[in-house]
Amino acid sequence: MKNHGLKETIERAKQGNEPAVPPKNNVIGFYRFVVDNDPIPFNQKEYEKHKNDKKKILNWVVPEMGPGSGGHTTIFRFISNLERLGFHSRVYLYMSPNFQDNASIRKFLKEYFPLLVPEVEVYCDVSQMKFAHATVATSWTTAYYVRKFQNTISKFYFVQDFEPHFYAHGSEYEFAENTYKMGFRGITAGDWLRDIMRNEYGMQADSFHFSYDDKVYQPKEKQDNEKRVFFYARPVTPRRDFELGMLALNELCRRMPEIEVVFAGWDVSGYEIPFKHRNLGIVTPQVLADSYAICDMCLVISNTNLSLVPFEVMACNSVAVCSKGANSSWMVNEENSILVDYDPIQIADRMEYYFNHPDELATIRKKGMDFVKGTSWYKEAEKVYASMLKGIEEDEKKLQ
Incomplete structure (x- = not known):
């Protein structure tokens, strides 16, 4: 049986011929994205068109999500607040087995992640990704696509956990850890991850802190004496x-x-x-x-x-x-x-x-x-906005 590359497999899936992601027993096909580093080139015309934009464009590459996913909730909360602060974001799914058209993923997000503001563009696949001032990886798998995507000024890594620890110390541990060495700028959930990224991998990294949804989590007095x-x-x-x-x-x-x-x-x-x-x-x-x-x-x-x-x-x-x-x-x-x-x-x-x-x-x-x-998600988004804007401005000077 012929083994197909990831891009070819996704195209076949859209035609209904096979799953978008190869089965895991097809090791070479399943992990082909790790070694696929054919660059998606920088588009000078698109850059010239957007280089003076006051509203900077962000591409976010995200893995597929289920209803209520905590990690995605945090990503979408920041995307929405950054939209309010003056960035414009586009969200692209990477290696999604279940969403094969833009309408279905947009409907899903509207139902299960209503905190994502409607101004944000959403696409079912990274093949639709265009030039942006910054492109953001949000998990170790997505980092491999961002590595080869050159049609951007800056590359960021939105790091919410030390993902190598999700696996036994084997191949997937190494695949995840290697993404911290790709030269992206880090935006980390907390100071522990920031310090790891800086001290162990030499990454330029800034951190944000946590808050909570005050519409849901509110103080109540305990009504009984049961322990x-x-x-x-x-x-x-x-x-x-x-x-x-x-x-x-x-x-x-x-x-x-x-x-x-x-x-x-x-x-x-x-x-x-x-x-x-x-x-x-x-x-x-x-x-x-x-x-x-x-x-x-x-x-x-x-x-x-x-x-x-x-x-x-x-x-x-x-x-x-x-x-x-x-x-x-x-x-x-x-x-x-x-x-x-x-x-x-x-x-x-x-x-x-x-x-x-x-x-x-x-x-x-x-x-x-x-x-x-004393905590606020919006205040944390302001910190992320400042960090990303600074990174884009510094990286753009290298293009001139």
Whole structure:
């Protein structure tokens, strides 16, 4: 059977002949994009047409998404705020198996990502990508396409996590890590990633910090005296430490059997859970907000970059229990959260202590609320706008 390249495969898929992405057992076909570096050339005429534009154009190359994807929500939130600040953005899907025309992806985004402002252009495939003042990779796979796309002044990398850690230390780890050496300018989610990009890969990188959606995550007073712990449970995502959390909660509930644990993030009905609990599964943001508000503490463990969950927890008048480390300390600390080691006994010890010292827990709760009230997605977008504009201006001087 003939093996087709990625571009050829996508064209065949549009004709209904085969999937847009080769099956993974076709190793050479599936990973061909890693070695495909045929340049898409700089278009001097397009540059001359747009070089004096006051409104700079950004191309965003994104992987396909499912409904409510957290990473895409953050990307689209920044794209929308940058549009309000004076950039104009175009979004292009890369290697999308399910969206083969522009109308279908635009309809999908309108339904599931309504925060994306309508002024943003959306396209189902990078083959439609035109000149832009800057082109932005948003994941390690998309970085390979941006590497060869030369029809732009600047190249940026919107880095939300250290993606090599999503894999065992093998080929995909190396494929992901190599993208940090491609010479892009970094826009990172937090200072931990910024420092890694600068210090380990020599990338010019600036960072943004997190905030929360204040239309969904709002403070509520707990209406009863039941002791509850929320656990962000993602057994399908190893970096979220499901097994570690389960051992810690089991130990806590062994000591304090009156505690009820509220699970959300994934359906855990297939697991043996000997303590009192609720299994909410995958839920809407509003259900999450309501769940945080009925819990005294919310356990959020991560072995990679901090997620948005601690900020949402604080905004709902609960207390985040977060794993210690440079990957989280750039925004959470002993003042606004409870920090724990990656040790189930120590986690149980800390949570038991605060259940027995409610006044101290209330102090952390108030400081957490005060902290998140001082954050703003729009202010963070202003930082990103300034960083990108500076990068474009510096890179344009190299063309002259």
